[in-house]
Amino acid sequence: xxxxxxxxxxxxxxxxxxxxxxxxxxxxxxxxxxxxxxxxxxxxxxxxxxxxxxxxxxxxxxxxxxxxxxxxxxxxxxxxxxxxxxxxxxxxxxxxxxxxxxxxxxxxxxxxxxxxxxxxxxxxxxxxxxxxxxxxxxxxxxxxxxxxxxxxxxxxxxxxxxxxxxxxxxxxxxxxxxxxxxxxxxxxxxxxxxxxxxxxxxxxxxxxxxxxxxxxxxxxxxxxxxxxxxxxxxxxxxxxxxxxxxxxxxxxxxxxxxxxxxxxxxxxxxxxxxxxxxxxxxxxxxxxxxxxxxxxxxxxxxxxxxxxxxxxxxxxxxxxxxxxxxxxxxxxxxxxxxxxxxxxxxxxxxxxxxxxxxxxxxxxxxxxxxxxxxxxxxxxxxxxxxxxxxxxxxx
Amino acid sequence: xxxxxxxxxxxxxxxxxxxxxxxxxxxxxxxxxxxxxxxxxxxxxxxxxxxxxxxxxxxxxxxxxxxxxxxxxxxxxxxxxxxxxxxxxxxxxxxxxxxxxxxxxxxxxxxxxxxxxxxxxxxxxxxxxxxxxxxxxxxxxxxxxxxxxxxxxxxxxxxxxxxxxxxxxxxxxxxxxxxxxxxxxxxxxxxxxxxxxxxxxxxxxxxxxxxxxxxxxxxxxxxxxxxxxxxxxxxxxxxxxxxxxxxxxxxxxxxxxxxxxxxxxxxxxxxxxxxxxxxxxxxxxxxxxxxxxxxxxxxxxxxxxxxxxxxxxxxxxxxxxxxxxxxxxxxxxxxxxxxxxxxxxxxxxxxxxxxxxxxxxxxxxxxxxxxxxxxxxxxxxxxxxxxxxxxxxxx
Numbered sequence: 001x002x003x004x005x006x007x008x009x010x011x012x013x014x015x016x017x018x019x020x021x022x023x024x025x026x027x028x029x030x031x032x033x034x035x036x037x038x039x040x041x042x043x044x045x046x047x048x049x050x051x052x053x054x055x056x057x058x059x060x061x062x063x064x065x066x067x068x069x070x071x072x073x074x075x076x077x078x079x080x081x082x083x084x085x086x087x088x089x090x091x092x093x094x095x096x097x098x099x100x101x102x103x104x105x106x107x108x109x110x111x112x113x114x115x116x117x118x119x120x121x122x123x124x125x126x127x128x129x130x131x132x133x134x135x136x137x138x139x140x141x142x143x144x145x146x147x148x149x150x151x152x153x154x155x156x157x158x159x160x161x162x163x164x165x166x167x168x169x170x171x172x173x174x175x176x177x178x179x180x181x182x183x184x185x186x187x188x189x190x191x192x193x194x195x196x197x198x199x200x201x202x203x204x205x206x207x208x209x210x211x212x213x214x215x216x217x218x219x220x221x222x223x224x225x226x227x228x229x230x231x232x233x234x235x236x237x238x239x240x241x242x243x244x245x246x247x248x249x250x251x252x253x254x255x256x257x258x259x260x261x262x263x264x265x266x267x268x269x270x271x272x273x274x275x276x277x278x279x280x281x282x283x284x285x286x287x288x289x290x291x292x293x294x295x296x297x298x299x300x301x302x303x304x305x306x307x308x309x310x311x312x313x314x315x316x317x318x319x320x321x322x323x324x325x326x327x328x329x330x331x332x333x334x335x336x337x338x339x340x341x342x343x344x345x346x347x348x349x350x351x352x353x354x355x356x357x358x359x360x361x362x363x364x365x366x367x368x369x370x371x372x373x374x375x376x377x378x379x380x381x382x383x384x385x386x387x388x389x390x391x392x393x394x395x
Numbered sequence: 396x397x398x399x400x401x402x403x404x405x406x407x408x409x410x411x412x413x414x415x416x417x418x419x420x421x422x423x424x425x426x427x428x429x430x431x432x433x434x435x436x437x438x439x440x441x442x443x444x445x446x447x448x449x450x451x452x453x454x455x456x457x458x459x460x461x462x463x464x465x466x467x468x469x470x471x472x473x474x475x476x477x478x479x480x481x482x483x484x485x486x487x488x489x490x491x492x493x494x495x496x497x498x499x500x501x502x503x504x505x506x507x508x509x510x511x512x513x514x515x516x517x518x519x520x521x522x523x524x525x526x527x528x529x530x531x532x533x534x535x536x537x538x539x540x541x542x543x544x545x546x547x548x549x550x551x552x553x554x555x556x557x558x559x560x561x562x563x564x565x566x567x568x569x570x571x572x573x574x575x576x577x578x579x580x581x582x583x584x585x586x587x588x589x590x591x592x593x594x595x596x597x598x599x600x601x602x603x604x605x606x607x608x609x610x611x612x613x614x615x616x617x618x619x620x621x622x623x624x625x626x627x628x629x630x631x632x633x634x635x636x637x638x639x640x641x642x643x644x645x646x647x648x649x650x651x652x653x654x655x656x657x658x659x660x661x662x663x664x665x666x667x668x669x670x671x672x673x674x675x676x677x678x679x680x681x682x683x684x685x686x687x688x689x690x691x692x693x694x695x696x697x698x699x700x701x702x703x704x705x706x707x708x709x710x711x712x713x714x715x716x717x718x719x720x721x722x723x724x725x726x727x728x729x730x731x732x733x734x735x736x737x738x739x740x741x742x743x744x745x746x747x748x749x750x751x752x753x754x755x756x757x758x759x760x761x762x763x764x765x766x767x768x769x770x771x772x773x774x775x776x777x778x779x780x781x782x783x784x785x786x787x788x789x790x
Contacts, residue, residue, distance in 0.1 A: 179607050250621075
């Protein structure tokens with residue numbers, strides 16, 4: 001971990017390795033060296049996903065372990081890297097201990113999971129499942145409009161020839177930090193991930209009327225800020241009404257003119273709704289939109305609602321989940337079945353092959369931050385469950 | 396009006412004449428020419444307030460009419476200018492019609508009422524009442540820290556010698572646009588201003604914890620945005636609890652990190668409370684602060700509250716108010732007694748001499764905007780009430 005974390009390492013801690021940057025290339029080069037040293041059969045596909053396989057793939061499709069080496073800006077050293085490096089270590093352990101497996105075992109480093117420099121996120125696994133064409137991926141412009149994905153991929157030397165359409169797998173397993181506080185707060189060692197939550201992002205524009213704070217009687221106001229506050233309040237109330245599986249977040253609020261003595265005339269806010277149950281998520285969306293329209297009408301404020309993102313929940317493979325659970329139990333680790341609140345490559349892989357994930361605790365639930373941390377003890381336990389599950393799958 | 400509005404006139408309508416700018420100097424120079432043409436005795440005091448007096452001041456202290464020629468950025472042509480120009484016209488009418496007055500009548504153009512380029516606002520009248528010393532005023536830095544008040548005042552040639560301490564007045568009258576929607580919405584022609592509301596500004600810093608919107612269960616959140624929304628909601632509720640005289644505005648909200656999928660970790664918001672009754676205003680402040688502390692504690696969010704501004708309500712002179720009301724009634728104009736929601740030079744003058752104000756309707760209640768507008772008919776009525784009241788006072 002520590003050698004990889006030096007690539008793109010920040011002076012105050014943390015790591016920054018944006019997709020297809022100089023740092024991403026360095027990290028890929030190091031992984032390539034390590035995979036070759038182990039004697040893996042190395043390949044790179046059309047969108048830059050990297051593979052290293054061990055064993056005879058004539059008998060059966062490989063069991064893949066993996067994640068991603070790219071990070072967000074000012075990110076941590078665990079998000080993504082953990083799954084790639086623990087996967088590599090699992091394969092190394094199998095090789096060094098001459099463990100006999102009937103199926104090949106492979107590693108994948110997915111291109112651009114974070115989606116910070118180029119969107120969409122989970123791009124490499126999305127392309128692998130056929131959710132976006134290679135041609136289209138190559139033409140994607142960077143968020144700052146300065147770079148083209150295909151050109152940058154060629155520039156760093158990772159435009160491969162392995163065809164996406166020829167990919168075959170027995171299973172896909174991803175070890176990842178939880179990125180949330182649940183395992184830590186419940187003092188558990190392993191999260192057995194059953195599914196990825198459905199996600200719904202909406203942005204809401206409210207247009208009222210800017211007016212003098214002193215001279216405008218309350219009943220003549222069209223206060224876009226008050227309507228926004230009511231929606232924020234309601235988003236919280238919604239989670240009580242719908243129940244434990246529902247989370248709701250208003251993360252972004254922008255007020256105009258944003259002056260101390262002027263009634264807000266215009267507000268933009270975003271609402272992030274997630275649920276493991278798609279019917280409940282649809283119910284939450286409908287309730288929120290109905291409420292927002294109603295409260296805006298009462299205040300005389302115009303409202304415009306745009307859907308930005310909508311992903312259905314992705315269930316993972318039942319027998320794979322049971323296998324992960326069995327490994328954790330066998331090793332005597334405390335664990336719980338839980339959903340993933342964040343998106344991961346595994347949710348794309350679930351469309352191609354049986355897939356699931358293993359979580360380990362994140363200190364204070366923090367990720368996408370230089371403060372991201374998981375202890376060496378927890379990492380070891382997660383790696384052991386990954387190895388144990390992989391062996392059972394490949395035996 | 397139209398000639399003055401050309402100074403600092405904006406291409407798309409509206410006026411920008413920031414205090415002690417080139418445009419402020421031009422406006423002052425034009426006023427100086429007009430006052431001299433009328434034969435007024437002209438003077439400028441130590442902080443740049445301009446005076447023009449007519450009549451023998453040995454008999455009695457003058458009746459002053461006035462307001463200010465400075466504007467906010469992207470302002471209108473009525474706020475301030477109306478009171479100065481209508482005051483000048485009233486004096487001209489007295490002179491041209493040989494109206495015999497026992498007391499002198501004078502005009503004042505106050506320095507820096509708006510407080511945009513240099514703070515505090517109402518600076519000229521505040522200095523005149525002794526609320527801030529001349530030395531201190533001279534050293535005030537501009538908001539952008541690039542200029543010093545005293546230097547800029549000298550540069551435009553309006554550092555006068557008339558001593559603030561020698562000021563004497565029989566009364567002060569200020570005609571002004573309402574800057575609110577009350578007169579227009581009630582279809583009234585004149586506002587007889589009884590007082591200026593008390594004002595209380597607080598800024599509130601909320602520090603919770605930034606967390607992933609998908610992976611952080613609701614009960615583990617410390618959401619600064621949710622607490623802010625609760626305070627905004629409560630500010631509205633407060634106006635219902637306390638009653639019609641109370642207004643409350645949250646005009647400024649700043650969220651960090653302000654990302655769609657991150658629980659807000661930090662919010663700054665401001666609360667503007669105003670009431671004509673100081674006891675009610677104190678009650679509103681206490682209730683708001685108590686509520687804010689309580690809701691922050693429930694959410695586990697740290698709270699810091701700073702008082703930025705606190706003015707007590709300023710009552711105007713009863714007999715002067717009655718005189719204005721009598722003038723409006725005599726002229727057959729519809730009117731109502733009302734408070735001023737905004738601050739004005741008249742509230743400073745009230746500490747030195749009997750003072751009051753006359754309001755005329757603002758179209759859509761808009762001011763501090765290039766859309767600021769009052770009709771020529773309403774302006775004429777306001778000017779007539781100003782003249783009528785001034786004559787009664789000086790007779």
